[in-house]
Amino acid sequence: MQRHISFVAVLPLLLMLIVFATASLGNPQQALAVPSLMGDVDADGDLDANDANLLTAEIAAGTNDFFFDVNDDGVVDSLDLDLFFVEYSTFSGVPLATALVDVNFDTLNTSADYDIIINNLSLPLTAFTAGNLFMDGLIDAADVGLYLSRGGVVPEPATLWLVLWTALIPLRNRRSESARGGRAAKN
Numbered sequence: 001m002q003r004h005i006s007f008v009a010v011l012p013l014l015l016m017l018i019v020f021a022t023a024s025l026g027n028p029q030q031a032l033a034v035p036s037l038m039g040d041v042d043a044d045g046d047l048d049a050n051d052a053n054l055l056t057a058e059i060a061a062g063t064n065d066f067f068f069d070v071n072d073d074g075v076v077d078s079l080d081l082d083l084f085f086v087e088y089s090t091f092s093g094v095p096l097a098t099a100l101v102d103v104n105f106d107t108l109n110t111s112a113d114y115d116i117i118i119n120n121l122s123l124p125l126t127a128f129t130a131g132n133l134f135m136d137g138l139i140d141a142a143d144v145g146l147y148l149s150r151g152g153v154v155p156e157p158a159t160l161w162l163v164l165w166t167a168l169i170p171l172r173n174r175r176s177e178s179a180r181g182g183r184a185a186k187n
Contacts, residue, residue, distance in 0.1 A: 037087060037091065038070055038083065038084075038087045039051055039055070039070050039080075039083065039084035039087045039088065041054045041055060041058075041067065041068055041070075042054060046091070047084065047087055047088040047091045047092065048088075048105065049105040049128070049129050051084060051088075052081070052084060052085075052088075052105075052128040052129070053126075053127040053128050053129055054068070055068055055070070055076075055080060055081050055084055055128070056081065056126055056127060056128040056132050056135045057126040057127065058076050059076055059077060059078065059080070059081060059135040060126040060132065060135055060136055060137035061126075061137075062076075063076070064076045068080060070083045070084055070087075071083045078135060081128075081135065085099045085100055092107065094107045097109070097150070097151055100150045101113055101133075101147055101150045101151060101152035101153075103116045103117060103128065103129055103130075103131055103133070103147075104116060104129060105129060109151070109152065109153050110153055111153050111154055111155045111156075113147070113152060113153070114147065114152055114153060114154050114155065115155075116129070116130065116131050117131030117133070117139060117143055117144055117147055118144070120139040121139055121140065121144075122138070122139065122140065123138070123139050124137055124138050125137070125138075125139055131143050131147075133146045133147055133150075134146050
């Protein structure tokens with residue numbers, strides 16, 4: 001007994017292939033731009049800062065482009081970025097706790113990450129690497145709070161005192177010189 005496939009059953013598949021082939025004619029690379037890693041939204045074969053920045057920008061924009069829907073739930077939101085970081089952590093070997101606060105993607109949790117957020121406070125930036133951890137398109141107290149709640153490192157108080165002390169030394173020397181100059185003039 002021979003089975004025949006009806007044209008009606010194959011038509012949707014043929015139409016899909018035609019649309020895909022036509023869409024990729026202008027750019028042959030576009031046909032290959034399907035992410036091989038979950039979260040590789042720039043389709044360059046790795047998970048990196050560019051992927052995180054594209055995801056946070058898309059979440060801030062709120063357009064729900066299915067290409068950025070990492071967890072396939074129909075909504076592009078913080079859950080997609082969370083899944084990206086789980087995958088990034090697995091892919092790169094960076095501990096997840098570090099990855100969530102590693103704003104500069106140097107694989108370390110240091111005060112340099114905190115400095116980026118503080119230096120960009122009140123700026124309308126959407127990039128994760130600019131400190132937009134809250135994914136709302138504005139670097140503000142919410143980003144600082146999220147950074148701190150995730151265990152982000154801040155400058156040590158001892159370091160702050162050292163910086164202040166170093167800044168005060170020239171002022172102290174200037175005052176001492178003026179005091180000596182004042183006494184010499186009285187003699």
